[in-house]
Amino acid sequence: MTVRENLLAESDVCPPGSTLVVPEGDFGREAGLLKVIADPTRLAILRIVAANGSVCACDLESPLGLSQPTISHHLRQLFDAGVITREKRGTWAFYAIDRDGLQAAGSPITALIQ
Amino acid sequence: MTVRENLLAESDVCPPGSTLVVPEGDFGREAGLLKVIADPTRLAILRIVAANGSVCACDLESPLGLSQPTISHHLRQLFDAGVITREKRGTWAFYAIDRDGLQAAGSPITALIQ
DNA sequence: TCCGACTATTGACAAGCATCAATATTGACA
DNA sequence: TGTCAATATTGATGCTTGTCAATAGTCGGA
Numbered sequence: 001m002t003v004r005e006n007l008l009a010e011s012d013v014c015p016p017g018s019t020l021v022v023p024e025g026d027f028g029r030e031a032g033l034l035k036v037i038a039d040p041t042r043l044a045i046l047r048i049v050a051a052n053g054s055v056c057a058c059d060l061e062s063p064l065g066l067s068q069p070t071i072s073h074h075l076r077q078l079f080d081a082g083v084i085t086r087e088k089r090g091t092w093a094f095y096a097i098d099r100d101g102l103q104a105a106g107s108p109i110t111a112l113i114q
Numbered sequence: 115m116t117v118r119e120n121l122l123a124e125s126d127v128c129p130p131g132s133t134l135v136v137p138e139g140d141f142g143r144e145a146g147l148l149k150v151i152a153d154p155t156r157l158a159i160l161r162i163v164a165a166n167g168s169v170c171a172c173d174l175e176s177p178l179g180l181s182q183p184t185i186s187h188h189l190r191q192l193f194d195a196g197v198i199t200r201e202k203r204g205t206w207a208f209y210a211i212d213r214d215g216l217q218a219a220g221s222p223i224t225a226l227i228q
Numbered sequence: 229t230c231c232g233a234c235t236a237t238t239g240a241c242a243a244g245c246a247t248c249a250a251t252a253t254t255g256a257c258a
Numbered sequence: 259t260g261t262c263a264a265t266a267t268t269g270a271t272g273c274t275t276g277t278c279a280a281t282a283g284t285c286g287g288a
Contacts, residue, residue, distance in 0.1 A: 014170055014173065014206060014263085015173075015206050020165075020166055020169065020173050020177060021166050023165050025161065030154075030157055031156075034151060034157075035152040037148060037152075037222075037223060038148035038149040038152040040142045040145040041141075042145075043141045043145050043148075043222060044139075044141050047137045047139065047226070048134060048135070051134075057235070058233095058234065059134050066277080069235090069236080070276075070278070072237085073236090073277085075236095088235090088284095089129075090234085090285060090286065091233065091235070091286070092129050092234065093234080106220060109151060109223065110220060110224065112160055112211060112216055113213050113217050128234075153246085171265070172264065172265085180246095181247075181249085182264085182265075183248065183265090183266080183267080184246070184247055186265060187246080188246090190266080190267095202254095202255090204264085205255050205264040206265085207264080207266095229288100232285105233284100234284085234285085234286105235284075235285100236282080237281080237282070237283085238281075238282090239278105239279090239281100240277100240279090240280105241277085241278090242277085243275085243276085243277100244274085244275080244276095245272100245275100246273085248271090249268105249270090250268085251267080251268075251269100252267065253267085254263100255265100256261100256262090256263090257262090258259100258261085258262105
């Protein structure tokens with residue numbers, strides 16, 4: 001009896017009995033949150049905001065080299081994902097890191113490392 | 115003198131002196147690694163592999179409900195990103211979590227939380 | 229009340245990507 | 259060496275998304 005035949009002895013498929021533990025979870029939601037962070041521009045925004053505490057949207061246009069609508073779009077993505085906070089003062093909008101939201105968004109990764 | 119004029123006193127732009135700290139980094143590379151993880155199917159694969167220690171590619175087709183080429187494509191993405199390892203035994207391919215790679219891929223997020 | 233500046237939204241377009249069918253490659257076994 | 263099974267690659271397609279131009283909304287100040 002070959003190694004393969006032995007492995008297949010108690011099943012009709014490939015190697016193990018294919019009795020996999022299949023964890024459940026809302027992978028779509030988790031991936032959606034991670035996808036918001038997994039973008040070069042949004043990573044740069046997060047890094048800048050984290051380094052400065054609180055940042056006005058108007059000050060991002062220059063270092064990022066992108067148009068105002070594009071930056072506004074990314075800020076909205078980050079805000080909707082709950083990883084940054086927004087505070088409006090007059091016509092200005094100040095953004096800051098939401099540490100709890102960031103930790104929650106990154107939890108699918110950290111949980112894999114234990 | 116209004117609040118705004120006071121804020122603008124020493125600059126010709128919006129609120130602060132716009133003297134932002136702008137951290138440097140390879141955001142493209144970091145985002146690329148995160149993007150590999152930020153996918154529902156690949157998150158499911160990682161979760162299954164983590165829960166079973168070592169998993170044969172052939173056993174993933176059933177729980178994921180995807181075609182064999184598609185699963186092979188995702189496994190390649192994860193392997194190239196360094197978040198899983200591959201060991202070939204005969205015609206089978208077994209995959210396992212690469213904890214160091216996963217931690218490295220997630221570091222852009224964990225670094226923001228400190 | 230009007231004007232100017234900052235921000236947000238809409239519409240459109242190009243690039244990236246997840247998916248599958250078809251095919252190629254590789255390894256075990258007779 | 260020939261055949262079969264598991265895996266990987268290629269080509270094609272539809273969907274998602276990052277980007278900008280144009281526009282709308284909003285607030286402060288004269």
